[in-house]
Amino acid sequence: MPTENDSLLIKPISPRQFELHALSLEQGPNFEPSTIFTAYQVGRGSACGCILLAQDSGAFSTLALRRRVDHRWVCVDQQGPFSTPDRAQDALRMGMRGGDAPEPLPPGARRRAPLMKVGPKGISREFELLAGTISHVPALVAVGECYLALPNPDANFVPDLQTSNFASRLFELYLFACFREQGLIVRQDYVSPDFEIEKDGAVCWIEAVTANSDIPHAGGIGDWVHAPEDRNERLTGAPAERFAKTLRGKLQRNYQASDHVRGHPFAIAIADFHESGSMVWSREALPTYLYGLRADVIGGGTSRRAIGTPITHLTGKHSIPAGLFRDPEFAHLSAVVFSNAGTMAKFNRMGFLAGYQPKGLKMIRSGSLFDRRPGALDAIPFELEVGSPEYAALWPWGEAWCQELEVYHNPLATHPIPFDLIPGATHWFKRNGEIECNTIWANSVLSSVTQLRMPKGMDDFGQGDPPA
Numbered sequence: 378m379p380t381e382n383d384s385l386l387i388k389p390i391s392p393r394q395f396e397l398h399a400l401s402l403e404q405g406p407n408f409e410p411s412t413i414f415t416a417y418q419v420g421r422g423s424a425c426g427c428i429l430l431a432q433d434s435g436a437f438s439t440l441a442l443r444r445r446v447d448h449r450w451v452c453v454d455q456q457g458p459f460s461t462p463d464r465a466q467d468a469l470r471m472g473m474r475g476g477d478a479p480e481p482l483p484p485g486a487r488r489r490a491p492l493m494k495v496g497p498k499g500i501s502r503e504f505e506l507l508a509g510t511i512s513h514v515p516a517l518v519a520v521g522e523c524y525l526a527l528p529n530p531d532a533n534f535v536p537d538l539q540t541s542n543f544a545s546r547l548f549e550l551y552l553f554a555c556f557r558e559q560g561l562i563v564r565q566d567y568v569s570p571d572f573e574i575e576k577d578g579a580v581c582w583i584e585a586v587t588a589n590s591d592i593p594h595a596g597g598i599g600d601w602v603h604a605p606e607d608r609n610e611r612l613t614g615a616p617a618e619r620f621a622k623t624l625r626g627k628l629q630r631n632y633q634a635s636d637h638v639r640g641h642p643f644a645i646a647i648a649d650f651h652e653s654g655s656m657v658w659s660r661e662a663l664p665t666y667l668y669g670l671r672a673d674v675i676g677g678g679t680s681r682r683a684i685g686t687p688i689t690h691l692t693g694k695h696s697i698p699a700g701l702f703r704d705p706e707f708a709h710l711s712a713v714v715f716s717n718a719g720t721m722a723k724f725n726r727m728g729f730l731a732g733y734q735p736k737g738l739k740m741i742r743s744g745s746l747f748d749r750r751p752g753a754l755d756a757i758p759f760e761l762e763v764g765s766p767e768y769a770a771l772w773p774w775g776e777a778w779c780q781e782l783e784v785y786h787n788p789l790a791t792h793p794i795p796f797d798l799i800p801g802a803t804h805w806f807k808r809n810g811e812i813e814c815n816t817i818w819a820n821s822v823l824s825s826v827t828q829l830r831m832p833k834g835m836d837d838f839g840q841g842d843p844p845a
Contacts, residue, residue, distance in 0.1 A: 385475040390418045390732065393775070395427050397519065397731040398442060401450035401526040405557035411438065414462060419475035425450075426473050428465045431458070437465040441472035445480040447488045449525045453480065490535040492521055498536060503543040507721060511735045512829045512836045515728025516721050523550040523724075526557065529565035544650040544719075545587045551719035552585055552646055554727075555779040559801045570632050570643070579798045581642040583714060584632055588623040590651040604658035609692060612671050617662035618693035619651050624701065624713065633709040642792040644784070646714035656717040657744075657824045663715055664805060666691060667785050668812055669700025674754055683754055685812060702787045702807075711790040714802070718781035722827040726763050730776060734764075737832045742768070744825025756823055763827070771820045777801065780818055 395416035396406035411429035414437065418425040426441040438457025442450045454472030459465040482488060493508060500508070507513050507520065524530065524538075527550070538546040549571060556563045556574050564573040570584035605611045624645055633643050649659045665671050670685035691697045701707055729740055740763035745756035761768040769775045779801035786793065788807040796804050796815060803816040 385420065387417050387419055387470060387473070387475065390416045390425065392416050392427070394418075394731045394733075395425060397522050397727070398425055398450050400522060400554060400557045401442070402452060402557075403562060404560050407558075407560040408440075415466075417466075417469065417473070419473050423479065424453075424473040424475060426454075426469045428462055428469060429457070434458070436460070437462055439465050439469040439472060441469060441474075443474065443477075443480050446482060447525075448479075449489075451480055489525075489530060490532075492524055492535060492538070494535075496536050496539060498540045500539045501541060501543050503721070504539045510836050512738055512831050513721065513725055514735050515731070515733040515738075516725035517728070518733045519724040519728035519731070520547070520550060523554050527553055527565065528563060531568070544589070544648075545585070547721065547724070548587055548646075548648045548650075548716075548719035549585050551716065551723065551778070552583070552714075555716075555782050555801070556799075558778045559799060561799070567635075567637055569630075569635075570638065571646075573637075574798070576798050579795050581644060581711070581794050581798060582632065582638045583644050583646050584627060585646045586623055586627050588619045588647060588649045588651050601654040602652035603654070609671075611658065612661055612665045613688060613692045613699070614662075615693050616649070616651075616655070616659040617666045617691045617699075618695055618697055620647065620649070620659075620663050621666050621691060621697045621701070622695075623647060628707060628710065640792070642711035642790070642794045643709060644712040644714050644794060645710065646716075648716060648719045656720065657826065660715070660717055660824065663713070664785055664812065666697075666699055667702050667713060667787075668807065669703050670812060685810075702785075702789060705789055708787070708789045708791045710787055711792055711794045712787055713785045714799075715783045715785065716781045717824060718822075722825075723778075723781075725829070726776060726827060727778065729763060735831075737835055739830040740764070741828045741830065742825050743828070745823045746771075747821040747823055749819070772818060781822055 392413040395413060399406035408429050410433050411431045414428045414430040416425065416427040422444070424441065424443040426439060429438045429440060431438070436458035438459065439455065440452065441454040443453045445451055453474070456468045456472060457465065459468065507517055534546060552572065553563060556572065560576065562575040565571070566573065570582045572583045574581050574583060605614065624647065627645050632638050647663070649656045661672065669688055671688050673684050673686045674682070675684055676682055688699045691699050726740060726742065741760065742763050743760035745758055748755060748757050772780065782799070782802040784794065784799055784802045784804045786804060786806040800817065803814055803818070803821055805812060805814050
């Protein structure tokens with residue numbers, strides 16, 4: 378049985394767990410020129426904190442966070458510099474104030490809806506999987522932390538996440554985590570667009586949307602839908618038309634005409650949830666539509682190379698004109714942001730890597746990596762256990778939220794987006810008639826599937842057990 382003293386115990390936590398909590402900070406888990414030296418939490422998580430080490434001076438400092446009465450993290454104490462980690466730890470212990478009551482709500486602050494309180498509409502199969510299985514506890518924790526860190530979610534956020542708009546709201550949480558991770562200031566001061574992001578004075582407005590099926594719930598849990606066998610259909614057919622219709626639907630709302638958006642870059646962020654598993658294979662259809670160029674391979678042997686074949690229309694049943702970025706009418710659209718990683722699998726991996734690892738759970742991620750060798754045209758397959766040294770070694774700091782984020786820049790944009798506004802994304806742009814990319818990542822995952830492995834009979838919560 379827990380005792381009263383348990384609430385005062387301070388125990389070490391991983392830097393990644395603290396970084397998940399630190400998404401609640403305006404600058405996110407970014408402390409340059411310092412790095413996390415050690416991190417701790419009080420009791421079962423009423424407070425947490427870290428000791429930072431300044432790489433330039435070697436001095437130590439502290440940062441303490443505490444839960445508010447609505448469970449949101451708030452920064453309550455920062456101290457330093459200290460000459461030794463022991464002195465910093467003593468200061469951090471005092472700053473976390475273990476045993477104190479939760480922090481009060483600021484005057485006028487709205488208490489946001491509890492994520493786990495089921496509303497009158499019930500819950501979808503997706504939310505039931507998230508909240509009701511032990512194998513998805515890591516995802517539930519990560520989703521919960523991101524939700525609590527959102528600056529100002531609208532009143533429909535929780536009902537949407539629990540029901541038919543699960544995918545679109547999860548995608549918003551994913552985008553938010555990507556932005557905060559990169560040190561962007563994220564605001565939600567207006568009903569739309571969904572996000573205003575800012576860094577070093579550069580601002581961009583972003584509206585999020587998901588490409589969905591005309592059939593309700595078709596993109597959720599269900600039988601896996603594989604890519605069309607015909608390559609032309611995959612690149613220029615129904616998947617491309619679905620992206621086109623979704624983007625054009627958003628463009629009709631004329632966000633750029635709003636007073637707060639006018640004169641600034643504006644982008645639409647899109648993800649594909651039209652079929653179960655479609656996000657694994659539909660990615661190539663988006664740039665085909667945007668730039669009006671179909672990626673073809675010509676030649677053989679050492680002469681084999683990729684070319685961009687211009688197309689005028691998509692080949693689906695609606696014959697939609699291709700080349701949104703060739704049309705001056707849409708010069709107000711600075712870019713299209715895309716990711717196929719705004720999924721439960723991504724949140725599950727990030728929660729798992731942060732230390733929320735139910736007994737017996739293993740994750741195996743398999744997929745394909747971008748081959749950056751000169752002249753390479755085929756992806757590199759991989760299959761690794763999440764959390765293994767080999768998996769962590771794929772990237773300098775391990776898996777990050779933003780590694781699958783892509784920005785397709787409009788060459789006609791009236792207000793272009795600076796590349797360094799979203800530095801962790803892969804940027805695609807047109808130069809000298811060719812589509813090129815720029816990224817900080819040596820290994821970029823093009824698509825992947827994460828398999829969960831648990832001992833038989835251990836994945837369901839017992840009767841009456843809480844889902845978190």
